[in-house]
Amino acid sequence: xxxxxxxxxxxxxELMSGDTVDSNSALIATHLGDAGLExxxxxxxxxDPIKLHAALDRLTRSYPAVVINGGLGPTRDDLTxxxxxxxxxxGLVQHPEALIHVENWCARRRITPNPxxxxxxxxxxxxxxxxxxxxxxxxxAMDINNSLVLTTPGVPAExxxxxxxxxxxxxxxxGGESRHILRLQTFGIGESSVxxxxxxxxxxxxxxxxxGFRAGMPQLELKLSVASEANRREQERARALLNQAFGDHIxxxxxxRLAAQLQSVLRERGQSMTTAESCTGGLxxxxxxxxxxxxxxFGAGFVTYANTAKRxxxxxxxxxxxxxxxxxxxxxxxxxxxxxxxxxxxxxxxxSGIAGPDGGxxxxxxxxxxxxxxxxxxxxxxxxxxxxxxxxxxxxxxAAGIDLIRRHLLDLPPLPHYFLRQA
Amino acid sequence: xxxxxxxxxxxxxELMSGDTVDSNSALIATHLGDAGLExxxxxxxxxDPIKLHAALDRLTRSYPAVVINGGLGPTRDDLTxxxxxxxxxxGLVQHPEALIHVENWCARRRITPNPxxxxxxxxxxxxxxxxxxxxxxxxxAMDINNSLVLTTPGVPAExxxxxxxxxxxxxxxxGGESRHILRLQTFGIGESSVxxxxxxxxxxxxxxxxxGFRAGMPQLELKLSVASEANRREQERARALLNQAFGDHIxxxxxxRLAAQLQSVLRERGQSMTTAESCTGGLxxxxxxxxxxxxxxFGAGFVTYANTAKRxxxxxxxxxxxxxxxxxxxxxxxxxxxxxxxxxxxxxxxxSGIAGPDGGxxxxxxxxxxxxxxxxxxxxxxxxxxxxxxxxxxxxxxAAGIDLIRRHLLDLPPLPHYFLRQA
Numbered sequence: 001x002x003x004x005x006x007x008x009x010x011x012x013x014e015l016m017s018g019d020t021v022d023s024n025s026a027l028i029a030t031h032l033g034d035a036g037l038e039x040x041x042x043x044x045x046x047x048d049p050i051k052l053h054a055a056l057d058r059l060t061r062s063y064p065a066v067v068i069n070g071g072l073g074p075t076r077d078d079l080t081x082x083x084x085x086x087x088x089x090x091g092l093v094q095h096p097e098a099l100i101h102v103e104n105w106c107a108r109r110r111i112t113p114n115p116x117x118x119x120x121x122x123x124x125x126x127x128x129x130x131x132x133x134x135x136x137x138x139x140x141a142m143d144i145n146n147s148l149v150l151t152t153p154g155v156p157a158e159x160x161x162x163x164x165x166x167x168x169x170x171x172x173x174x175g176g177e178s179r180h181i182l183r184l185q186t187f188g189i190g191e192s193s194v195x196x197x198x199x200x201x202x203x204x205x206x207x208x209x210x211x212g213f214r215a216g217m218p219q220l221e222l223k224l225s226v227a228s229e230a231n232r233r234e235q236e237r238a239r240a241l242l243n244q245a246f247g248d249h250i251x252x253x254x255x256x257r258l259a260a261q262l263q264s265v266l267r268e269r270g271q272s273m274t275t276a277e278s279c280t281g282g283l284x285x286x287x288x289x290x291x292x293x294x295x296x297x298f299g300a301g302f303v304t305y306a307n308t309a310k311r312x313x314x315x316x317x318x319x320x321x322x323x324x325x326x327x328x329x330x331x332x333x334x335x336x337x338x339x340x341x342x343x344x345x346x347x348x349x350x351x352s353g354i355a356g357p358d359g360g361x362x363x364x365x366x367x368x369x370x371x372x373x374x375x376x377x378x379x380x381x382x383x384x385x386x387x388x389x390x391x392x393x394x395x396x397x398x399a400a401g402i403d404l405i406r407r408h409l410l411d412l413p414p415l416p417h418y419f420l421r422q423a
Numbered sequence: 424x425x426x427x428x429x430x431x432x433x434x435x436x437e438l439m440s441g442d443t444v445d446s447n448s449a450l451i452a453t454h455l456g457d458a459g460l461e462x463x464x465x466x467x468x469x470x471d472p473i474k475l476h477a478a479l480d481r482l483t484r485s486y487p488a489v490v491i492n493g494g495l496g497p498t499r500d501d502l503t504x505x506x507x508x509x510x511x512x513x514g515l516v517q518h519p520e521a522l523i524h525v526e527n528w529c530a531r532r533r534i535t536p537n538p539x540x541x542x543x544x545x546x547x548x549x550x551x552x553x554x555x556x557x558x559x560x561x562x563x564a565m566d567i568n569n570s571l572v573l574t575t576p577g578v579p580a581e582x583x584x585x586x587x588x589x590x591x592x593x594x595x596x597x598g599g600e601s602r603h604i605l606r607l608q609t610f611g612i613g614e615s616s617v618x619x620x621x622x623x624x625x626x627x628x629x630x631x632x633x634x635g636f637r638a639g640m641p642q643l644e645l646k647l648s649v650a651s652e653a654n655r656r657e658q659e660r661a662r663a664l665l666n667q668a669f670g671d672h673i674x675x676x677x678x679x680r681l682a683a684q685l686q687s688v689l690r691e692r693g694q695s696m697t698t699a700e701s702c703t704g705g706l707x708x709x710x711x712x713x714x715x716x717x718x719x720x721f722g723a724g725f726v727t728y729a730n731t732a733k734r735x736x737x738x739x740x741x742x743x744x745x746x747x748x749x750x751x752x753x754x755x756x757x758x759x760x761x762x763x764x765x766x767x768x769x770x771x772x773x774x775s776g777i778a779g780p781d782g783g784x785x786x787x788x789x790x791x792x793x794x795x796x797x798x799x800x801x802x803x804x805x806x807x808x809x810x811x812x813x814x815x816x817x818x819x820x821x822a823a824g825i826d827l828i829r830r831h832l833l834d835l836p837p838l839p840h841y842f843l844r845q846a
Contacts, residue, residue: 016462018452019637019644022445025467029441039439041474044448044465051464074615075636108810116615134811155638157812214442275705275726281712282698282705285726289704292780292813299729300736303698303708306722309766313723313736343732357715390715 004174005040006032007063009055011071011080012154016046024069024159028152030214031163036177037170047077056087060147065170070154072137074116080151085124088144095123098138105136130165134158141169148173182224182235184242185256186249187403188418189220197245204241206234218399219251219258248412258399259287262406266297266347273405274345275301276314276335278326279353279369283398300343304335310352314338327352327364329381332372340376347408349373349401355390369397373404380404380414427597428463429455430486432478434493434503435577439469447492447582451575454586458594459602470500479510483570488593493577495560497539503574508547511567518546521561528559553588557581564592571596605647605658607665608679609672610826611841612643620668627664629657641822642674642681671835681822682710682717685829689720689770696828697768698724699737699758701749702776702792706821723766727758733775737761750775750787752804755795763799770831772796772824778813792820796827803827803837 008028014020022044029039040063045051052071059066071080085092098121106113120136123129130139130150137153139162150166152159191213198205208231212223222242226235243250251261266273275284285301288294302313307326310316316334324330335350353369360366365385372381382404386393400418407414431451437443445467452462463486468474475494482489494503508515521544529536543559546552553562553573560576562585573589575582614636621628631654635646645665649658666673674684689696698707708724711717725736730749733739739757747753758773776792783789788808795804805827809816823841830837 013635014637016452016465017456018449018454018462021449026441026444029439031441033440039441040468041478042439042465042467044467046463055464075618077636110808114615114619116619134815157815212440212442277705280709281717281721282700282708282724282726283712285705286703286709286817289706289726289728289778290814290817294704295728295782298704300732301705301726301728302736303705303712303724303726305712305718305724309723312765313725342735355712359718391713394709394713 003036003038003177004065005038005063006065006067006170006174007040007059008042009052009059009066009068010042010044011047011052011068013046013077015044015070024154024156027156027160028067028069028163028166031167032170033179034181035167035171036179037167037174047071047079049079049083052079052083053087056083056144056149060087060145060149063147064174065148065150066144067166067170068149068151069159070152072120072139072151072153074119074136078119081123084142084144084149084151088124088142090125090142092122093125094118094121095127095129095138097129098123101129101132101138102136130162130169132158133161139166177228180226180229180232180235182239183254184222184224184239185251185253186220186222186246187218187251187258187399188416189246189249191215191220193417194220194222194242194246198241201241206231206237208234209238211238218395246417248407249417251406257291258402258406260291262402262409263288263291263294263297265406265409267293269409271346271409272297272299272344274299274339274343274348275401276332276339276348276350277301277303278305278310278335278351279355280351280394280398280401281305281355283394284349284351284401287398287402299345300339302335302339302342310335314342325364327354327368327370329370329372329383332370332381333379336372336374336379337376347373347375347405349405351397351401353393353397355393357390367393369393371397371401371404373401374408378408380408382415382419384419426459426461426602427488428461428486429488429490429593429597430463430482431465432475432482432489432491433465433467433577434470434475434491436469436500438467438493447577447579450579450583451490451492451586451589454590455593458590460590460593460597470494470502472502472506475502475506476510479506479567479572483510483568483572486570487597488571488573489567490589490593491572491574492582493575495543495562495574495576497542497559501542504546507565507567507572507574511547511565513548515545516548517541517544518550518552520552521546524552524555524561525559553585553592555581556584562589603649603652603655603658605662606677607645607647607662608674608676609643609645609669610641610674610681610822611839612669612672614638614643616840617643617645617665617669621664624664629654629660631657632661634661641818669840671830671833672840674829680714681825681829683714685825685832686711686714686717686720688829688832690716692832694769694832695720695722695767697722697762697766697771698824699755699762699771699773700724700726701728701733701758701774702778703774703817703821703824704728704778706817707772707774707824710821710825722768723762725758725762725765733758737765748787750777750791750793752793752795752806755793755804756802759795759797759802760799770796770798770828772828774820774824776816776820778816780813790816792816794820794824794827796824797831801831803831805838805842807842 127140127142135158210225214221282303304310315338356366550563550565558581633648637644705726727733738761755773779789
């Protein structure tokens, strides 16, 4: 059976100028894929009513369903509702439920709805709403040229919050047979390493299982896809092979995030952690506290950028700083011990490095970083060099810092692939 | 004069499945924009000859030029040359220069060209080559339906290396006059507020100036675009109107970022700042230290999530915590004063709030936050409620925290639009 195809129509001048990289269509496509639907064509136009009209007309005549993304905002540039209503031969009317939604949205912000806000309640007559739990722009469904048209806002977080309802509506209308996908989140391995290894498995790797990747930052998602429930055994066999090869790099299934995984490991053990950050400047603390429930496992963090802060906040001896320099093993050890004793946390991570672009020397080039992690009884250190921009350096080191605590708590090999490769 | 428009046709199954986020089209669009050309439409299809054929036929009939990205590789999935030749009514022939290119490419890798490699030298008859200094896939130019068609490979680095030649060819054929764009970075105002206000300017707003927006998080970019150098005066008049209305929300021109702006204001004054963060968990410190050069103005930050950390790290009296609760004016005041005295910084920001999703009460719902900022001599506080996800709450409050210090140092109105609107 052919896989039912949906068209995507994206709109917004920022998508045409190159100001915005479109990640929304990949998000929509991934969710459709999981429901056994496929994107047949993507078309992107600016905030131009004539082009939008032509594109929507063409796509609705060619596909049984069209998802529109963007153009639902409050400004004059936002033309989706106007064009959709026009093509359907309907008017724009004030939608009572949408009005309540907009009014509530404004009330939560303690603002009075202005005409721009109220424009978002003017929708094509007869459409049915798709709830937007985060923003003021509701999505909706309607029929145009006998095609099911679903509109969604361009703000990624809002789109994301609406995708489940969107996909349900599409699947209900179009059928589609879900492929059975097992998603594994990993940290610290690259696509090419995994592909190389899978090649080496040879005939052991089951033919029924397709391996896919989705590169996220800092994680890499592996997708093990099979056609039907009947292939679950093969899927599990493939998972076992990957586990054998990369088990300690696999964080978990589904959407497992590094910080959330560490939080749950800490929670299970009733332990808490702390951070002593120089070059990452609070990023590790921030990643940990972005996850709900972090207060149970994270009470205090130290951002000690200056040497005086390392001394005053963490008790790193002046002499150690003077003798070894801030980017050194003795200093990260002292930072970690200071953070542990002053916070009362059970385990911690300390980092000191040269994020760049300035500050490097022949001896310690930009990208050099010392890490110390663990407990006073079981303290480990490592030095590595990460090349790339300042932001990339910070992202990688912060993620590695979280991963090192996870490895420590789970008694996994302390030095992961991403460090060993450099050895 | 209307800006000449180019269509982009992107091809590849990985773009349809959502496994790859397309950044190539933004790269192409940015380069075209700099040359005074515009992308009129983007169309993306998978490796499907029928769809590719239909899309290329349609776009070449609608646009004077079409850039194709992808489908030039060595595998059977790569269909661009086959489809382009077919639409032009030509054959695929072995192109002598392309053959040399492929042979050299293989020789550098010490491999013998296989049939897949040689396929990349089979190009539509009569096309002219576009050099690819990095990869085996050459691009080329040809005429289809009286439209100039240019092909490029999907590998981003290879595309990037070919863009200069590509854009030169397009500009030579199509003309194109660079538009003069003035970009202003703002924080704390929304598109709808700006549009409302511009409407109120009425005839004062110069017709020659087009106002555009680019929503970034947490900033909003305003783009004042005029057709030519001769309209610079009108552009400046529009800027003056915006300055009058929203001057204190304008961070600067070009790519000015909030944290970088604060850094340069601190630098000019030879001052340093500190952070005392509860609900933002290190995000403010992290935003400040992502900017190169932050060590000159940021020495220490405190992540005091737990009450014990507020007490031990910042000296917030136990009694104040007990009497008023962690989310209160006396506590953020004490946090700020503690951070200032312990870090020796000149100015600081302290935040304590309920990021959610749990922890709210009737009295202090999720999203409630107290901020204190300034110096011991000139300390200000404010309470606000931000609704939205935990991450959104943290992003908004962290950005506001940075903005409040900027305002304080620059003697701008202490309460910005985003707080006043709620009053």
